Amino acid sequence: MSVTKTTHRIDRKVVQDDVLHVGAPNVGDRAYFDQLVDQIFQRRWFTNDGCVVKELEAKLRSYLGVKHCFAVCNATNGLQLAYRALNLTGEVIVPSFTFVATAHAAQWCGLTPVFADVDRDHHTICPHSIESLITEKTSAIVAVHLWGNPCDTQAIEDVARKHGLAVVYDAAHAFACSKDDQRIGNFGDCEVFSFHATKFFNTFEGGAITTNDDALAERLALIKNFGFAGMDTVVDLGTNAKMPEICAAMGLSLLPCLDQLLERNRHNHQLYRAHLDGIPGLRLLAYDHLQQTNWQYVVVEIDESRFRVSRDELVARLHAEQIRARRYFYPGCHRMEPYRSMPRHQNLTLPNTETLCNRVICLPTGSAIDEADIERVCRVIRGY
Ligand code: T4K
Numbered sequence: 001m002s003v004t005k006t007t008h009r010i011d012r013k014v015v016q017d018d019v020l021h022v023g024a025p026n027v028g029d030r031a032y033f034d035q036l037v038d039q040i041f042q043r044r045w046f047t048n049d050g051c052v053v054k055e056l057e058a059k060l061r062s063y064l065g066v067k068h069c070f071a072v073c074n075a076t077n078g079l080q081l082a083y084r085a086l087n088l089t090g091e092v093i094v095p096s097f098t099f100v101a102t103a104h105a106a107q108w109c110g111l112t113p114v115f116a117d118v119d120r121d122h123h124t125i126c127p128h129s130i131e132s133l134i135t136e137k138t139s140a141i142v143a144v145h146l147w148g149n150p151c152d153t154q155a156i157e158d159v160a161r162k163h164g165l166a167v168v169y170d171a172a173h174a175f176a177c178s179k180d181d182q183r184i185g186n187f188g189d190c191e192v193f194s195f196h197a198t199k200f201f202n203t204f205e206g207g208a209i210t211t212n213d214d215a216l217a218e219r220l221a222l223i224k225n226f227g228f229a230g231m232d233t234v235v236d237l238g239t240n241a242k243m244p245e246i247c248a249a250m251g252l253s254l255l256p257c258l259d260q261l262l263e264r265n266r267h268n269h270q271l272y273r274a275h276l277d278g279i280p281g282l283r284l285l286a287y288d289h290l291q292q293t294n295w296q297y298v299v300v301e302i303d304e305s306r307f308r309v310s311r312d313e314l315v316a317r318l319h320a321e322q323i324r325a326r327r328y329f330y331p332g333c334h335r336m337e338p339y340r341s342m343p344r345h346q347n348l349t350l351p352n353t354e355t356l357c358n359r360v361i362c363l364p365t366g367s368a369i370d371e372a373d374i375e376r377v378c379r380v381i382r383g384y
Pocket of ligand 1: 023024025077099144172196197328
């Protein structure tokens with residue numbers, strides 16, 4: 001694709017009002033994006049595996065070091081594609097402490113999500129919890145790299161191998177994150193990224209499925225486009241999971257800016273830490289143990305017995321000051337419909353999940369947030 005600009009700068013233009021959001025979108029090089037959009041209009045080719053989507057997929061393959069990458073319309077659809085392409089049946093083990101899409105995608109495919117607890121420190125699925133939930137109906141483990149924290153892939157894949165299960169990683173939060181010198185995108189049978197507007201890397205709406213398995217890739221390519229193997233030949237039950245060209249253009253205009261965005265998030269996280277360190281009853285989730293992360297989520301846990309007020313009172317106070325902090329992922333999938341009403345989930349106890357659901361707050365970060373904004377958030381928090 002012909003592009004005249006060589007230096008890419010992120011667009012730092014911030015929202016006009018004084019509301020601070022968790023998930024205000026990152027914007028890459030606007031001039032580059034505009035050029036790509038002009039080209040899309042000139043070509044009159046808007047979707048169905050156009051050249052912008054193909055270029056994005058190629059660049060993502062190269063960035064992630066993965067063999068196959070399929071751009072899709074969102075991660076929820078991507079997870080459904082992955083579950084179908086792997087022919088999953090019966091039960092799949094998922095964490096309850098995640099965005100509800102992880103479970104809904106399974107339920108939507110006629111699978112039964114079985115909820116596991118998470119690790120207290122990193123908030124990712126606990127391998128011991130997984131093993132205790134395996135039955136003869138289990139077909140897969142769906143693990144989530146929550147907040148960009150990689151799961152214990154070794155332990156999960158050992159359990160999966162022992163019981164003949166597939167492994168899908170919900171990597172919605174984990175673009176530009178690594179584990180053991182390997183980019184997220186290379187683990188399990190496949191991984192699914194979200195490129196929703198609120199994510200570190202976004203295509204307005206969108207996502208990608210990555211895999212190093214050729215046979216799985218072949219199936220994914222078919223079913224993301226209705227099962228078409230040729231112009232008039234349908235060979236599989238497919239769906240429409242295609243990413244439009246304009247979404248891919250957004251992705252291409254962000255890719256050259258990744259380092260600036262990573263640096264922005266890292267700096268924001270350090271500032272939060274400087275302001276919040278030492279407050280009794282407040283723990284800021286650290287990413288220090290990781291080689292490479294995207295710093296996209298600023299996650300604090302509030303222990304109300306030591307912080308003096310509850311997590312929910314703090315959230316109300318932040319909202320009153322136009323700071324839209326979020327209680328991700330309250331109250332946990334097993335406490336949401338349709339799962340809550342299902343007899344099998346009613347007496348479920350997931351101690352770590354329940355503790356975290358009552359303690360976690362996500363604070364604003366990203367390129368739309370500056371130092372003064374972070375001081376403003378922390379002033380409210382320190383006010384107690
Ligand atoms: N797996 C996991 C682990 C996930 O976290 C997600 C999605 C998925 C799977 C599924 O991925 P997708 O199918 O969406 O690709 C938001 C996002 O909609 C959702 O994508 C995301 N996770 C989840 C964590 O957050 P809500 O209901 O909190 O969205 P909303 O509209 O309240 O927006 C969040 C904040 O961002 C608000 O304070 C406003 C701000 N915002 C939002 C948008 C869309 C902006 O400032 N600008 C915007 O354009 O779910």
